Amino acid sequence: MNRRIATLIVALVPIIVFGVLATTVTVPYVALGPGPTFNTLGQVDGKEVVDIEGTEVKPTSGHLNMTTVSQMDGLTLGQALIFWASGRDQLIPRELVYPPDKSREEIDEANTTDFRNSEDSAEYAALSYLKYPMAITVQSIDEKGPSKGKLQAGDAIDAVNNTPVANLDEFSKIIQATKPGEKVVVDYRRKNEPAGIAEVTLGSRPDRPHGVLGVNVLDAPWAPFSIDFHLANIGGPSAGLMFSLAVVDKLTTGDLNDGKFVAGTGTITGDGEVGPIGGITHKITAAKDAGASVFLVPADNCDEATSADEKGIELIKVDTLTHAIDGLRTLSAGGEPPRC
Numbered sequence: 001m002n003r004r005i006a007t008l009i010v011a012l013v014p015i016i017v018f019g020v021l022a023t024t025v026t027v028p029y030v031a032l033g034p035g036p037t038f039n040t041l042g043q044v045d046g047k048e049v050v051d052i053e054g055t056e057v058k059p060t061s062g063h064l065n066m067t068t069v070s071q072m073d074g075l076t077l078g079q080a081l082i083f084w085a086s087g088r089d090q091l092i093p094r095e096l097v098y099p100p101d102k103s104r105e106e107i108d109e110a111n112t113t114d115f116r117n118s119e120d121s122a123e124y125a126a127l128s129y130l131k132y133p134m135a136i137t138v139q140s141i142d143e144k145g146p147s148k149g150k151l152q153a154g155d156a157i158d159a160v161n162n163t164p165v166a167n168l169d170e171f172s173k174i175i176q177a178t179k180p181g182e183k184v185v186v187d188y189r190r191k192n193e194p195a196g197i198a199e200v201t202l203g204s205r206p207d208r209p210h211g212v213l214g215v216n217v218l219d220a221p222w223a224p225f226s227i228d229f230h231l232a233n234i235g236g237p238s239a240g241l242m243f244s245l246a247v248v249d250k251l252t253t254g255d256l257n258d259g260k261f262v263a264g265t266g267t268i269t270g271d272g273e274v275g276p277i278g279g280i281t282h283k284i285t286a287a288k289d290a291g292a293s294v295f296l297v298p299a300d301n302c303d304e305a306t307s308a309d310e311k312g313i314e315l316i317k318v319d320t321l322t323h324a325i326d327g328l329r330t331l332s333a334g335g336e337p338p339r340c
Helices: 002-024 077-086 104-129 168-176 240-251 280-290 299-305 321-332
Strands: 029-039 050-053 063-072 090-093 134-141 156-160 183-189 196-201 203-205 208-212 215-221 226-229 261-264 294-298 314-318
Touching: 029 280, 050 240, 063 240, 063 280, 104 215, 104 226, 104 240, 104 321, 156 168, 168 208, 168 215, 240 261, 240 294, 240 321, 261 280, 280 294, 280 299, 294 299, 294 321, 299 314, 314 321
Parallel strands: 063 261, 261 294, 294 314
Antiparallel strands: 029 063, 029 090, 050 226, 134 156, 134 215, 156 183, 183 196, 203 208
16 A cells, blocks of 8 residues: 555656646747737727728728737746647747847837837828828927927928928928027918917027927828827737728728728838738738638738638738728729739
């Protein structure tokens, strides 16, 4: 009897030790998998994901879903083994997601900044596609600069000191001819409000001999109405394409999706170029799980995308916003769009 007990104890010891290790020891890996999807034509928390105010918004239906990748950090050995065995999730070295030379806060802040920039790019790409005219557009305001409270992000600058400015070069030449402390008069247009005039006393910067207005501006298509995106806690720039499609869909007659459940991903530039993203296979899986039958794939992701389990979902290759819209319309007409 004692020998049996001793044998049993000897057999159980490694199992117990492994169990303790599996639940307490963490491993330097992050699990990536399919994340939630969001319909850019719908609502989240009672707000329109893409909210357009100040102009007629056309009725839309169906889905244009953006997709995400889930991340799980701080894995125990046991959790890592479960994810590895599932075949659905992917384990990658933690340093590839969270570089050791950056804090978690720095990484999260960078992802949030990328996401906000993608919203601006999505708006500009959609307005450019819809042929809205270019303007010198205020992208951001220096919170401690001289234009704070006088100009706003989204304003279009039409003239400085009664001199019309049609592009960034003309604007820059006027500002570079000023001195710190000088007063300038700025004619501007503001979304959903009457045009206005702001008198600004220029500030200074050690690296610049001329006066400083305290704004970041760029040449961008401008519309007199506002476009806001209400989707929090989604980091990175990969929602850009789907945001742009939603804006175009809401401002034009007819449904881009033709009643189909369309999902997709891709970064976008202000002039409508669609770029690759990470985790494409996980996003395709997430789209399939949500019910999508069509998935828009950035052209540079096509090779990887075809390695996913794509049965039951059509992979449409896109490299620009225009091509994405053309592909959807071709599909709706029964034609053959570019495929991965």
